[in-house]
Amino acid sequence: ELRALLGPANVIDTGEALETLSKDFYWYSPVLKRQLDDKRADVAVRPGSLDELKATVAACARARVPVVVRGAGTGNYGQCVPTSGGVVLDLSRMDHIEEITTDGVAVCEPGVRLGVLESEARMQGWELRCYPSTLAKATVGGFVAGGSGGIGSVAHGGLRDFNTVRAFDILTMEPTPRLLHLEGDDMHSVLHAWGTNGIIVRIWLALTPSVDWSQCVIAFDTFANAFDFAESIAVSNAWTKRLATVFEFPIPSYFAPIASYMPPEKSIVFLLIATAQRDALITAAQTAGGTVTLAAEYFGMKTQPLLSDYTWNHTTLWAMKADPAWTYLQCGFDPTRVREQFANLKQKFGDDFLLHIEFMKNGSSVVIPGAIPVVRFTTEERLNEMIAACRADGVSVANPHVNHLEGGGRYREDNVQLLAKHRYDAKGLLNPGKMATFTPHSEQTTA
Numbered sequence: 532e533l534r535a536l537l538g539p540a541n542v543i544d545t546g547e548a549l550e551t552l553s554k555d556f557y558w559y560s561p562v563l564k565r566q567l568d569d570k571r572a573d574v575a576v577r578p579g580s581l582d583e584l585k586a587t588v589a590a591c592a593r594a595r596v597p598v599v600v601r602g603a604g605t606g607n608y609g610q611c612v613p614t615s616g617g618v619v620l621d622l623s624r625m626d627h628i629e630e631i632t633t634d635g636v637a638v639c640e641p642g643v644r645l646g647v648l649e650s651e652a653r654m655q656g657w658e659l660r661c662y663p664s665t666l667a668k669a670t671v672g673g674f675v676a677g678g679s680g681g682i683g684s685v686a687h688g689g690l691r692d693f694n695t696v697r698a699f700d701i702l703t704m705e706p707t708p709r710l711l712h713l714e715g716d717d718m719h720s721v722l723h724a725w726g727t728n729g730i731i732v733r734i735w736l737a738l739t740p741s742v743d744w745s746q747c748v749i750a751f752d753t754f755a756n757a758f759d760f761a762e763s764i765a766v767s768n769a770w771t772k773r774l775a776t777v778f779e780f781p782i783p784s785y786f787a788p789i790a791s792y793m794p795p796e797k798s799i800v801f802l803l804i805a806t807a808q809r810d811a812l813i814t815a816a817q818t819a820g821g822t823v824t825l826a827a828e829y830f831g832m833k834t835q836p837l838l839s840d841y842t843w844n845h846t847t848l849w850a851m852k853a854d855p856a857w858t859y860l861q862c863g864f865d866p867t868r869v870r871e872q873f874a875n876l877k878q879k880f881g882d883d884f885l886l887h888i889e890f891m892k893n894g895s896s897v898v899i900p901g902a903i904p905v906v907r908f909t910t911e912e913r914l915n916e917m918i919a920a921c922r923a924d925g926v927s928v929a930n931p932h933v934n935h936l937e938g939g940g941r942y943r944e945d946n947v948q949l950l951a952k953h954r955y956d957a958k959g960l961l962n963p964g965k966m967a968t969f970t971p972h973s974e975q976t977t978a
Contacts, residue, residue: 533576533618536586541577541624549575552601552619557609559847561858561908562932567609572599572619579624581732585708588730591618592706592960599962600726602641602673605665607844609934610677610725614964620730622672631655635738636697641672641731646832648736653831657738660687660695664845667832671734675699676726682803682839684891685765685775685898687739691722692894695737701729704956711955720951725936727962727969728952744773745809746838748789748825749816750797754779754886755870757798758900760819764802764812765890766866766898771805776842779886782905785853789836792824801838803829843903846887850905860918862902863927864888869900875924880917883907935967 534542543549553571557563578584591598597617604611613619626642628651635657637648646667649659661683663669669678675696680689690696698714701721710732713721721729751757757777765775777800783793793799800821804812806828813823825836841849850857864872876884885905892898906917914932921928930938936948952959952969959971 532590533574533587536590537576537578537583541579542574543576544574552604552621553613555604555606555609555611557607557612557934559607559844559851559858560932562911562914563609563934566934567612567614570612570614571616572613573616575601575619575621577621577624581625581710584620584622584625584730584732585702585710587618587620588702588704588708589706592704592708592958595958595960597960597963598704600672600676600730602670602676603644603665603668605663605669605673606677608677608725608931608939610962610965611673612934613962614934617960623670625732626670629733631657631738635740637671637734637736637738639671639734639736641670641675641734643671645669645671645674650831652738653741656741658741659683660693660737660739661689664839664841664843666839671736672731675722675734675736676731677723679723680891680901681843682774683739684889684901685772686892688892688894688896691719692892693737696722697735697737699731699735700733701731701955703729703954704958704961709955720947721955724948724951725962725965727936727956727966728948729955730961742771742773743806744803744829745806746774746825746827746829746834747800747802747804747809747812747816747823748792748838749800749802749821749823750794751800751819751821752797754798756820757800758870758873758886758888760816760821761800761802761888761890762900763819764804764815770812771808773803774801774839774842775890776801777886777888778846782846782850782885782887785849786841787849787853789838789841792836794822794824797822801842803838843889846903847905850885856907856909857905858908858914859931860902860904860906860921861929861931862904862921863929864900864902865925866897866899868925872924872926876920876926879920880906883909884917935965937967 552575599613601611625640629638663681783799847859
């Protein structure tokens with residue numbers, strides 16, 4: 532039936548392509564690698580239009596076949612890895628940018644690549660508010676369904692902040708799928724829910740006026756000095772910035788392609804700063820005791836070196852290339868106690884816990900030291916000890932080593948995601964197992 536609906540070329544049930552479409556970057560976590568390595572879909576399909584997608588969803592719902600929606604598979608938590616077989620919906624062919632409005636809102640299909648949208652937006656005087664380090668590959672739909680923040684978040688917060696996602700249309704998982712328009716608070720029932728409770732088919736994404744950027748690398752003798760300087764830039768409204776990142780040594784030594792900008796034994800700051808402020812930034816860095824090893828204009832994704840390729844969770848990838856024992860956590864430090872929290876964690880875990888800070892603005896407009904520390908994996912018990920120590924000291928942790936929404940730190944405590952699951956996917960066919968608190972209607976007990 533799927534071949535009849537989509538054509539044989541868009542239905543894949545064997546070979547390397549099916550294996551690839553069943554995976555994401557879950558193997559960043561040694562825990563998830565063990566759990567998910569043998570998981571794969573029975574078939575992958577590539578609908579090219581909303582009508583084809585509706586027909587596919589209807590056929591799967593009638594047959595009670597599990598469905599997992601996939602963007603580009605650049606996530607790190609196994610969000611789009613099918614744990615119950617079934618069908619993977621690859622939405623990469625649904626990649627049309629419908630318009631960029633005069634007030635800076637992009638209206639697009641879910642398969643649009645973020646890098647393509649960034650390039651198109653800049654031609655019209657706009658740019659993305661935030662984007663992941665996987666800009667070239669990641670899709671708008673995948674980012675909305677499974678991402679949270681990235682480059683730009685120091686100024687504009689994450690996807691759930693400041694009305695960045697204005698609205699989206701979703702399909703329900705039913706024999707006669709409903710097309711629903713969600714905006715305002717209603718969006719939070721589906722936003723960042725890993726495609727467990729609705730299939731996002733159209734997105735209204737707010738942009739911001741474009742800026743001419745420059746990228747800078749600054750080396751400091753100590754992590755404390757590097758952090759102090761980066762924090763001074765990140766929290767000040769006087770600086771127009773898109774990225775403020777700090778790496779404890781030896782993390783910079785893992786960035787082999789840009790080793791010439793990474794002096795040995797130094798902690799490093801990466802900044803994307805308005806070109807108009809570049810000279811002032813150089814002066815400020817030198818005054819603070821830093822050595823500027825790169826200060827050059829940023830021309831977009833083709834810029835060499837491209838510093839964003841080493842930030843956010845790309846940092847973890849470079850560390851793992853150097854030593855497969857490295858993995859990561861996702862943390863949020865208290866801006867008022869951050870230095871004390873650093874000291875406590877370093878005292879307890881030493882060089883098994885390397886500090887990697889990504890400054891970002893939260894929903895209350897406070898710039899906080901978010902973090903993706905690089906941590907050494909020995910046992911799952913030791914990893915959980917690190918997580919517990921962070922939380923005990925007031926450091927929040929979104930655990931990237933669990934494969935369900937509730938454990939990953941992005942679950943809504945008001946249960947709106949669970950309620951939406953019951954409304955839009957009552958049989959539990961969408962990404963089964965990824966919302967641990969959900970029980971399909973047919974399996975629920977009654978009084």
